[in-house]
Amino acid sequence: MSRPEDTAPPDLFYDDSEAKKYTSSSRIQSIQASMTRRCLELLDLPNSSLILDIGCGSGLSGEILDEEGHTWIGMDISASMLAVALDRDTTGDLLLADMGQGIPFRPGTFDAAVSVSAVQWLCNAESSDVTAQGRLSRFFDGLYMSLKRGGKAVLQFYPKNELQRTMITGAAVKAGFGAGLLEDDPETKNQKLYLVLTVGSGGELA
Amino acid sequence: MKILTTNYITCAVKACKTSSNAFPLQFRDAELVQEELELNEEFIKNILPRIEWPALVQTAASLGFTTLPSTKPEGDLDEQMIKDLHTLLVETQVISGKLVCGNCQHEYNIHQGIANFLLPNHLV
Ligand SMILES: [Zn+2]
Numbered sequence: 001m002s003r004p005e006d007t008a009p010p011d012l013f014y015d016d017s018e019a020k021k022y023t024s025s026s027r028i029q030s031i032q033a034s035m036t037r038r039c040l041e042l043l044d045l046p047n048s049s050l051i052l053d054i055g056c057g058s059g060l061s062g063e064i065l066d067e068e069g070h071t072w073i074g075m076d077i078s079a080s081m082l083a084v085a086l087d088r089d090t091t092g093d094l095l096l097a098d099m100g101q102g103i104p105f106r107p108g109t110f111d112a113a114v115s116v117s118a119v120q121w122l123c124n125a126e127s128s129d130v131t132a133q134g135r136l137s138r139f140f141d142g143l144y145m146s147l148k149r150g151g152k153a154v155l156q157f158y159p160k161n162e163l164q165r166t167m168i169t170g171a172a173v174k175a176g177f178g179a180g181l182l183e184d185d186p187e188t189k190n191q192k193l194y195l196v197l198t199v200g201s202g203g204e205l206a
Numbered sequence: 207m208k209i210l211t212t213n214y215i216t217c218a219v220k221a222c223k224t225s226s227n228a229f230p231l232q233f234r235d236a237e238l239v240q241e242e243l244e245l246n247e248e249f250i251k252n253i254l255p256r257i258e259w260p261a262l263v264q265t266a267a268s269l270g271f272t273t274l275p276s277t278k279p280e281g282d283l284d285e286q287m288i289k290d291l292h293t294l295l296v297e298t299q300v301i302s303g304k305l306v307c308g309n310c311q312h313e314y315n316i317h318q319g320i321a322n323f324l325l326p327n328h329l330v
Contacts, residue, residue: 048251083318086319101324104218104323106216138330
């Protein structure tokens with residue numbers, strides 16, 4: 001199966017029909033839900049937190065955040081995905097925005113951030129005037145600033161290869177995060193990778 | 207876009223990061239809707255310390271809500287204040303219009319409640 005990241009930029013790949021297909025697949029729904037629950041478990045938040053959902057898509061993760069009593073603001077680059085979120089009547093506030101352009105919130109806004117299956121898109125430099133490195137550093141610098149002191153982020157992602165994994169983790173550490181990588185079901189086809197980030201601790205890697 | 211979000215969002219243009227004129231973004235041609243949502247008291251208490259009160263008063267006034275106290279309520283909030291904040295911050299949404307930056311004048315369009323923060327690359 002080819003990776004969507006290799007096919008087209010996310011705003012073009014997730015057009016109306018892909019967005020509906022993605023959201024209505026029960027397999028995707030259940031994987032997405034379980035990964036979001038895992039993110040929340042790793043975040044270990046008090047109830048009623050304010051959470052940023054990066055690459056919120058059609059609000060599949062948001063539904064879980066909602067169930068757990070949190071309030072979320074979601075950003076996504078695909079207008080088609082956000083349109084499906086509107087149809088599904090999600091409770092989070094939605095923003096059409098490119099995480100590679102930064103996180104447009106004032107410092108210390110969020111208790112936490114989650115992201116499911118999105119940040120590997122940052123490694124696709126989409127035009128001649130932007131680089132993957134530039135997009136990664138704008139994203140992680142912005143994320144770091146937007147979280148409160150002691151805030152946390154858990155980002156589940158699908159790196160294409162070792163290089164992407166190193167690039168993404170390295171950019172997070174460079175932004176000032178304490179970072180650790182967690183692998184669930186390693187060396188299987190269900191392998192899931194979570195980047196666990198904290199604000200206000202050292203920059204050492206697990 | 208919820209009023210809550212407008213108290214946290216900033217202009218995405220690089221040159222505006224350090225400008226005090228860039229926050230809060232100002233509404234133009236705002237069309238409002240109220241959506242009834244379950245009251246979450248703990249949430250209101252959690253976020254209140256992170257609300258920029260003068261900015262909230264300014265945003266609210268620009269949309270016709272003029273009953274907020276001029277200084278942030280401190281200490282134990284009474285039930286009515288929590289309800290009022292819930293109504294304003296969580297239930298009140300701008301469904302269409304623009305958010306405008308007071309520094310660079312960039313206009314962020316709001317369509318079906320979703321603000322478009324995509325920028326040309328040379329501005330970020
Ligand atoms: Zn601006």
